[in-house]
Amino acid sequence: MKHYFIVATIALAIHPFFAVHAQTKPEETEFYTPVPAIVTPGSTNSTAPSDAIILFNGKDLNEWVSVKDNGPAKWIVKDGAVTVDKSTGNIETKRKFTNYQLHIEWQIPSNITGEGQARGNSGLFLASTGSGDAGYELQILDSYANKTYTNGQAGSIYKQTTPLVNANRKPGEWQSYDVIWTAPVFNEDGSLKSAARVTVLFNGVLIQNNFELKGPTQYIGKASYAKAHGACPIKLQAHGDKSEPISFRNIWIREL
Structure with missing residues (x-):
């Protein structure tokens, strides 16, 4: 002992x-505090939960404006979906966001033509930082059986990283993105404090896993955080290719 x-x-x-x-x-x-707020889930994983903001309800575009003139968005609303009107340009949300969870569904027309980047091209700009195509783009494209550069296929953070896998459905079928977006943070002098990060599920399949973005999308050259910004709208692109325009439905967001 x-x-x-x-x-x-x-x-x-x-x-x-x-x-x-x-x-x-x-x-x-x-520990017993803080007590998490009660959120009622939707009837399915794609249905908006009780604390979501409905960005498109299948009836109107009251939550959106035209990027060209900040006037009413003029895309075509029919049968619960909204279809791109290329003549009126990009649209973006009236509200601005920082960190969020976003659900959006999109459809490539079954009669799609073209190839490469000219085959149902659009983009979901996770934060729109200015006019035109300025912002951080999650690519939308028919990549079911359509060869292009891999950091430009559906599910890519355009010109920055490829998706982990190709989870595309056939043209004519509805597809979904579920996005967790962490906005970049800047110091008072405009320098970068923390980079943007994104996680994306494509048709329920993980394709971007907390990816750290190098800056806003650049078509030519490398991305960088050249200009500080705060909360931003979310933008949908009316791409200039000649293929049939794509459609969207069931768009909702939860601020985090």
């Missing part, structure tokens, strides 16, 4: 953790 006491004393002196652990009760590592 004497030897056991000496060994235990030495062990406690060398490893104070054992002494603390011996004194800890289960209740000391349990």
Whole structure:
């Protein structure tokens, strides 16, 4: 018994953790506040939960404006979906966001023509930082059986990274993106404090896993955080290719 006491004393002196652990009760590592808010899930994983903002309800574009003139968005709403009107240009949300969870569904027409980047091209700009195609783009394209550069296929962060896998459905079928967006943060002098990050599920399949963006999308040259910004709208692109325009439905967002 004497030897056991000496060994235990030495062990406690060398490893104070054992002494603390011996004194800890289960209740000391349990906490009851803060209490998480109650959110009622949708009837399916694609249905908006109770705390979501509905960005497109299948009936109107009241949550959107035209990027050209900040006037009403003029894309075509019919049968619960909105279809790109290339003549009126890009549209973006009236509201601005920082961090969020976003659900959006999109459809490439079954009669799509063209190839490469000219085959149902559009883009979901996770943060729109200016007019035209300025912002951080998650590519939308028919990539079911359509060869192009891999950091430009559907599910890519355009010109920055390829998707982990190709989870495209056939043209004519509805597809979905579920996005977790963490906005970049800038210091007071405009320098970057923390980069933007994104996680994306494409048709329920993980294709971007907390990817760190190098900056807003650049068609030519490397991306960089050249200009600081705060909360931004979300933008949908009316691409200039000659293929049939794509459609969207069931768009909702949860601010995080």
